[in-house]
Amino acid sequence: MSENIYNIVFGHEQQLLSQLLIEDEFVDRDESEWIGPYRLIRLLGEGGFGQVWLAEQNEPVRREVALKLLKRGMDSAQVLARFSLERQALASMAHSNIAALLDAGSTANGRPYFVMDYVHGLPVTTWCHERQSSVQEIVGLFQQICAGLQHAHQKGIIHRDLKPSNVLVMEMNGVATPKIIDFGIAKAMDDGFLDQPWVTRLGHVMGTPLYMSPEQLAGGLDVDTRSDIYSLGVLFYEMLTGTAPHEGKTRAGVTHEEFRRIVEETRPLRPSLKLTEIKQQRGIVSVADPERRNPLPEIPADLDWIILKALERDRDRRYDSAALLAADLQCFLNAEPILARPPSARYLAGLWIRRNRVFFAAALICFVALLSGTGLALWQAQEARKAQARAETEAQRSSQAVDFLTSMLDRVAEQVANGRNAEALKLALDGSEEKIRQLQSDPLLQRDLFDRVGIVYKTMGERELAMPMLKAYIETTAALHGPDSEEAWNAELKYLSHEMQHGARLLVPEMLEALMKRIEAAGKSGSFQWFDVQRYRVMIWDKLRKPAKASQVAHEVIQDPRLESVEIVLRLLIKSACARAFESHHEHDLADKVLIDCHQLCLSDPVLITERLPWVYDLRLNVQKSRGDHRRGAELARELILDLKIRSDGKAPFLVKLLLRLAEFESALKHPAEAIALAREALKLAEYLAPSPEALKLNSKLAALRLEQIFARFSIADYEYKAGHHEEAVNMSREAYRMADEQGNKSYLAEAMLYLAQMLEKTGDLEGAYQTYELRGQRSATSGANYQRWHEDLNGRCAIRLKQGRAKEAMVLAQELWSKEIQSPEARKDTDHLGDIAALALRCHAALKKQEPLLSAPVELAEWEKLRKGKR
Amino acid sequence: MQSTQSNFPLTSWTLLENLREGSPEQSKWALETLCQAYWFPLYVVARKRFLKEDAEDAVQGFFFSLLKREALHQADSSRGKLRSFLLASFENFCNQQWERQNTLKRGGQVAHLQLFTVHGAETRYIQHAEASTEDIETLYNREWARTVLEASLESLRQEYDRRGHASRFRLLAVHLTETDPELGMQAASLSAGMTLEAYRTALHRLRKEYRTKIEQELAKTLDGAEPALIREELHELFRVFS
DSSP states (O other), rough: OOOOHHHTTTHHHHHHHHHHHHHOOOOOOOSEEETTEEEEEEEEEEEEEEEEEEEEEEEEEEEEEEEEEETTOOOHHHHHHHHHHHHHHHOOOOOOOOEEEEEEEEEETTEEEEEEOOOOOOEHHHHHHHTTHHHHHHHHHHHHHHHHHHHHHHHHHHOOOOOGGGGGEEEETEEEEEOOOOTTTHHHHHHHHHHHHHHHHHHHHOOOOGOOOHHTTTSSSOHHHHHHHHHHHHHHHHHHHOOOOGGGGGGOOHHHHHHHHHHHHHHOOHHHHHHHHHHHHHHHOTTTTTOOOOOOOOOHHHHHHHHHHHHHSSSSSSSSSHHHHHHHHHHHHHTTTSSOOOOOOHHHHHHHHTHHHHHHHHHHHHIIIIITTTTHHHHHHHHHOOOOOOHHHHHHHHHHHHHHHHHHHHHHHHHHHHOOOHHHHHHHTTTTHHHHHHHHTOOHHHHHHHHHHHHHHHTOOOOHHHHHHHHHHHHHHHHHOTTHHHHHHHHHHHHHHHHHHHGGGHHHHHHHHHHHHHHHHTTTSSSHHHHHHHHHHHHHHHHHHHHHHHHHHHHHHHHHHGGSOHHHHHHHHHHHHHHHHHTTTTOHHHHHHHHHHHHHHHOOOHHHHHTTTHHHHHHHHHHHHTTHHHHHHHHHHHHHHHHHHHHHHTTTTHHHHHHHHHHHHHHHOOOOHHHHHHHHHHHHHHHHHSSHHHHHHHGGGHHHHHHHHHHHHHHHHHHHHTTTTTHHHHHHHHHHHHHHHHTOOOHHHHHHHHHHHHHHHHHHOHHHHHHHHHHHHHHTTSSSSOHHTTTHHHHHHHHHHHHTHHEEEEEHHHHHHHHHHHHHHHHOOOHHHHHHHHHHHHHHHHHHHHHHOOOOOOOHHHHHHHHHHHHO | OOOSSSTSSSOOHHHHHHHHHHHHHHHHHHHHHHHHHHHHHHHHHTTTSSSSSHHHHHHHHHHHHHHHGGTTTTTTTTTTTTHHHHHHHHHHHIIIITTTTTOTTOOOOGGGGGGGGTTTTTHHHIIIIIIOOSSSSHHHHHHHHHHHHHHHHHHHHHHHHHHHHHHHHHHHHHGGGOTTTTTTTTHHHTTOOOOHHHHHHHHHHHHHHHHHHHHHHHHHSSTOOOHHHHHHHHHHHHHTTT
């Protein structure tokens, strides 16, 4: 069974089946055009629940009404019985912002219906959008909605289904009047469904989840007036910004359950920032947009807090009543202090842990339950039931534990690599080294855990935590298999490769020599491990920027006659490493020759063709690039593109990258038009191959192509900028930002926002750049990125204010930046990084001093100067 | 555990009859069909009691004994659902055969059945059932239902492939689970170059075809293809997940 099919089915069985079976419940409407005393005129709408008709009543008065006809398959007697319980309360409602419910009954065929005032109006959000209402107008409308809802709540009636289509606005005597419709219906239907077969229940109640409160989404029966307050908050949010708080995140076709999790795990963006984001993503600059009568509204901070208070996940933190909400809005209009406050840092930290509970759960399972022995007890209990030899099961238990834990950790690592928040996991993994050390009774498990946890740390960018783990991995491997076993050598090589990528590189050559001597002493010169060591020797000298040394080793290795009989993948890796060394040593022709060799090697093996050939292509292009021969590079790229196009029918994902490389050469050759055209072709291809997020559910390999679509846009923006097309460049950057946002990968989002900010800055839109930085700070505040990138946004904002000559503001930002940086132990150690920040702060100080010579120096001044000196 | 739901519609025993009395081809077909539908569900049952390899052996051994008609001697008396019967027989098999240490040697006699082991069974087990506290019967029924859903969807996919509509299937299939038609579909229809209406229609058709496939799959282990029976079984599929 293919993975894709599995992914569609697993975890979604209920939804799948409910959709298949719901068809049984669809029945066309009754033939008659009369329902009771009402004559149906025309269909106003249709939804999961049934249909809404415009109908005419003749007795006792002649008037138009809206008739809601529920779908068959519900027990109408029960629906109506429940409805009648509330009927008196419903009938007692009389408010100008509520559409009165007039009647209820069932058709000859037993379908229940409800009759209410016909409101000829527009959904409130549509109204606000079409009229381009100002903030004041919107607040006014919204207060009326609150008043209507408060009236209902006082009568003990909860709406339960507030959404734009249930709040219609009509003009009465020239005054915009919102009316809430459908009171009492959601409840009657809901309760009616409780005793119904599952099909009906599932299919009908799930309307759009965007407006549902978290407690409703969780499916709880305990829904009270505060649930309506939440829906009001969503409505208000959308009236002001044009989108519901979590709307963007539903684009990828999420299921109900996924949406519930999104609401549970993410805080909505502040409405004012949401608007900034919309402006930045769509490039609507408030005044310049000719389409708009009014500029996009600016949302004051107080309004942000009012809306967010209504949208609190925990209903105890919301407004207790619609009246309180309306009152707080009145305070806002009167410019008096409001009740709502920005959430405290402590509260946010709590949310943050909840948001990352996936990691906590994983970590918890791994490191608390299992290591403290309760998890192991499960295995042991199982074991006790077995009357088999103890020793055998011991080994099995261990291997199962390893399977289980490693697969868990692999998944966590993948999450982290995908840009999910790593901080929480780090906290949970805290102290795990010691815990693993206690597992002496199970050395196999111990060894694998050291390896996995080390890799998780590495993926998180926590090198200093990763290396001791990996070191322990070598030690445990050596203890298990003997210090000069192949397993131990492999473990050491693995460790060295990590060291080489990130760690203390200077020590690596010595360690490699020592390992080589040990292998040779064991009589294994020329073995797989021996050659692997040679490869690392070449690579490390190259990485240490000692090209002569690297080239020397590479010459030795490549002339070794035994190389040709080494296993093919390793041979390919060795040769390509040598080629890179030659390239660094400016032996370009030799590098090229060796790479052509690699190319041939790939072609000789079907697996290598698909897995390594693109990589070799890339290396060959690098040689031309580093030699500065753009013409030859472009030629080669064209040749490779042609070759790949023929072999893949023009559909190889790697073509995207090759096209971008070619564009790069063309740009270097000062052919901006060609570069633009090529980058656009690359983008088009990437979009063709990975058209939608849905496609990725089926083939996860395409995910890289979605990212390439972001990069392609960066490239296009770059070339357009170089060609002097500033507007195009900015638009492309905005698109990249939109795309990254859609994909929900935090690191790429941060990248794209930074790119847009820089592009805006380069093209002279300083204010736009400033806003983008600010927004970026907000949006990335939740992701625990690397310290060097934490405060790029503050840095950017500060530099812009400085550029604008607003030295005072710049100074404030610089001080904020400084105080944040020195709170981080990692940043404190990096004097280079701190030096840059000190230099910026000093520039701000100098500018400010020019404007206000009498200002006293900030306390940090001496430290800044010291750091700057150190940097010079 | 005996079937507690004797009011279920009677199921076809032709598979078992074929297995016992049919020609070699018939018996092979019957075994394959049974394995396809029940190998993994039974593995989950076994795995809750045994370790990985033993669980595999138990399932293999059970199918082998079906072939040898050992486990079938009480088949006629306990008429009920084939599914429930297999579960009961399997548990019985595990209790008796196993405890007597009358095990079949690994890789020996049962080697010819290796064909039917579900690839990645252990991974599936860990994901689906390892941490679950549901009772054995529920776990077993769920795996059976998943197997039906997956096999039918896979067969539908192959059909789309054959018709040259692989990419269409890809675009539509992810929306099979959609409970809210407004979510996501707009974007998908755009990228498919279809109008929203056309997209909905295509999805509707896919659902119908899927349902037909599931019904065919269910009919294999039911007595004939009576719509009412199948519909009840379809609802049963859903119930095991609620």
